[in-house]
Amino acid sequence: MEFKFEIEKKLEGTLGRAGVIHTPHGDIHTPAFIPVGTKATVKALTVEQVKDLGSQAVLANTYHLYLEPGEDLVAKHGGFAKMMHWDGPTFTDSGGFQVFSLGAAYGEGVSKVATSESLAAKIAESKDEQKVERQTKVKIDEEGVDFQSVIDGSWHRFTPERSMQIQHALGADIFFAFDECTSPLAPHEYQKKAIDRTHRWAKRSLDEHQKLGASHSTGLQQALFGVVQGGSYEDLRRESARTLGAMDFDGFGIGGSFTKDDIGTAVRWVCEELPEGKPRHLLGIGEPIDFFYGIENGIDTFDCVSPTRVARNGAAYTFDGRINLKNKEYVEDISSIEPELTNYTSTFTRSYIAHLLRSNEILAATLISIHNLHFVVTLVAKIRQSILDGTYTEFKEQFLKRYYKKVD
RNA sequence: GCGUCGAUGGUGGAGUGGUCUAUCACAACAGACUGUAAAUCUGUCGCCUUCGGGCUUCGUAGGUUCGAAUCCUACUCGACGCA
Numbered sequence A: 001m002e003f004k005f006e007i008e009k010k011l012e013g014t015l016g017r018a019g020v021i022h023t024p025h026g027d028i029h030t031p032a033f034i035p036v037g038t039k040a041t042v043k044a045l046t047v048e049q050v051k052d053l054g055s056q057a058v059l060a061n062t063y064h065l066y067l068e069p070g071e072d073l074v075a076k077h078g079g080f081a082k083m084m085h086w087d088g089p090t091f092t093d094s095g096g097f098q099v100f101s102l103g104a105a106y107g108e109g110v111s112k113v114a115t116s117e118s119l120a121a122k123i124a125e126s127k128d129e130q131k132v133e134r135q136t137k138v139k140i141d142e143e144g145v146d147f148q149s150v151i152d153g154s155w156h157r158f159t160p161e162r163s164m165q166i167q168h169a170l171g172a173d174i175f176f177a178f179d180e181c182t183s184p185l186a187p188h189e190y191q192k193k194a195i196d197r198t199h200r201w202a203k204r205s206l207d208e209h210q211k212l213g214a215s216h217s218t219g220l221q222q223a224l225f226g227v228v229q230g231g232s233y234e235d236l237r238r239e240s241a242r243t244l245g246a247m248d249f250d251g252f253g254i255g256g257s258f259t260k261d262d263i264g265t266a267v268r269w270v271c272e273e274l275p276e277g278k279p280r281h282l283l284g285i286g287e288p289i290d291f292f293y294g295i296e297n298g299i300d301t302f303d304c305v306s307p308t309r310v311a312r313n314g315a316a317y318t319f320d321g322r323i324n325l326k327n328k329e330y331v332e333d334i335s336s337i338e339p340e341l342t343n344y345t346s347t348f349t350r351s352y353i354a355h356l357l358r359s360n361e362i363l364a365a366t367l368i369s370i371h372n373l374h375f376v377v378t379l380v381a382k383i384r385q386s387i388l389d390g391t392y393t394e395f396k397e398q399f400l401k402r403y404y405k406k407v408d
Numbered sequence B: 001g002c003g004u005c006g007a008u009g010g011u012g013g014a015g016u017g018g019u020c021u022a023u024c025a026c027a028a029c030a031g032a033c034u035g036u037a038a039a040u041c042u043g044u045c046g047c048c049u050u051c052g053g054g055c056u057u058c059g060u061a062g063g064u065u066c067g068a069a070u071c072c073u074a075c076u077c078g079a080c081g082c083a
Helices: A047-052 A062-067 A071-076 A080-084 A096-104 A116-127 A160-170 A188-214 A234-245 A260-273 A288-295 A306-312 A350-358 A363-389 A392-403
Strands: A004-010 A017-023 A026-030 A032-035 A058-061 A090-093 A138-140 A145-148 A155-158 A174-176 A223-228 A251-254 A280-282 A301-304 A315-318 A321-324
Touching: A004 A363, A017 A363, A026 A032, A026 A363, A032 A058, A032 A363, A047 A363, A058 A062, A058 A080, A062 A071, A062 A090, A062 A155, A062 A160, A071 A160, A080 A090, A096 A138, A096 A145, A116 A260, A155 A160, A160 A174, A160 A188, A188 A223, A188 A234, A223 A234, A234 A251, A234 A260, A251 A260, A260 A280, A260 A288, A288 A301, A288 A363, A288 A392, A306 A315, A306 A363, A315 A363, A350 A363, A363 A392
Parallel strands: A032 A301, A058 A090, A090 A174, A174 A223, A223 A251, A251 A280, A280 A301
Antiparallel strands: A004 A017, A017 A026, A138 A145, A145 A155, A315 A321
16 A cells, blocks of 8 residues: 555666556556546546546645635545545545645646747847836735635735645545645746745644544545756756655655756656656646647646636547647548547547537537546557667657658 | 508628718627636638728618718518508
8 A cells, every 4th residue: 555656667767667656546657647526527538538538546636625615625535536526546635736836837837737828928028118006916925825726805814834634634645745836937036046945834834634544544645746947947956856855755846837849857856856766747737739738747647727728628639739620620520530540539520529619518518528538548558668668769750750740 | 552660791680971891699600628617719701902992881762961781762571550
């Protein structure tokens, strides 16, 4: 019943590896994609569907479950996994990301992953004149964070200790330390201040976690991952990884915002510093290309809302790139979304799904979510297999060539 | 047959003398979405354009007026009422 990570095979000449994470609720064969079930549900899907498409674990969110229905109620069910009938491994995010999405990112149009052009434009814009005081729903201080509920506007407070208490009540196998996810627009000076504070919070999270763990009667051992920050600055990323790497964490999350073409580089800086024998999770990343650059630079697990979010908005992954099924060209297309992938959704035509989208039927969200999650879960599983088989380079080349081919 | 009311862009429906290619919604056509404020958001949506602008629309045909989707007349069509 112990948490343990084993490396099965390394990817020659890179930081990549295939391995297995043992958790109290089963193994995760890595690299792996972990579907996000923020509020103890993977949106639009039943747990049977999530399982059948090959998911090994689910990640839920502390912020959302704390607000609704509250961690005590979740604890009465025996944890969020039991509540949602998921019997495999689970993660909970700390609520730290909401410090970003409801704080620095709130109403600013900044996203976790930006293209360098859009970022440059935003930076120019923010330097332009004195901007009106921006409205956020978050106030950060040394002790923790005050934040306003997105549900009813009421004010709440998270500290590292509080986040750990809530996460223990929610009952996942793997927790994340409470961190501050900064804006990509923040200057080096602020990023430095933020990681120093995040490191102090990490230590406090660890202390509280150990205190709470000692009092558990279940005999299960939960793992705690520290979260590396540092924005797009190499010195800060490395410093953050070294500092947290020296602490007694079971694994590490890599958080923060990235420049689209540079995710791999930032990950490499971090993974070069982190202890090799502990698992690394890349928080909130998961477009097809990102998996390759993440994995060869040392990432073991990913989570991302993108497959399910874009699915609800009508976009589907195919081996020839992402398509928008709402578009006219699919109205009479009687092929399946991706003929080379077999799952529940593949028995339906693009035309039928386009019809469901156009008539606003909720089944469209379910069918495309099944497909997209199956696509990314399978893709990462294939990458894992290619590492074991020694065919990674060919596999990567073949996949990317087709997925990102430019049409002239 | 008489009377009343009505006819607006793909649809519904505002607008009742200038600021009207005409509010708005829907539909349509695209785009975005990366630790879920998200079954969401953004743009386009008469024709042409060298993107400055140009041209044509509010049932049809006339008229009044400097100026009409808006006022008048006739006609066409529709709904309702009376015969």
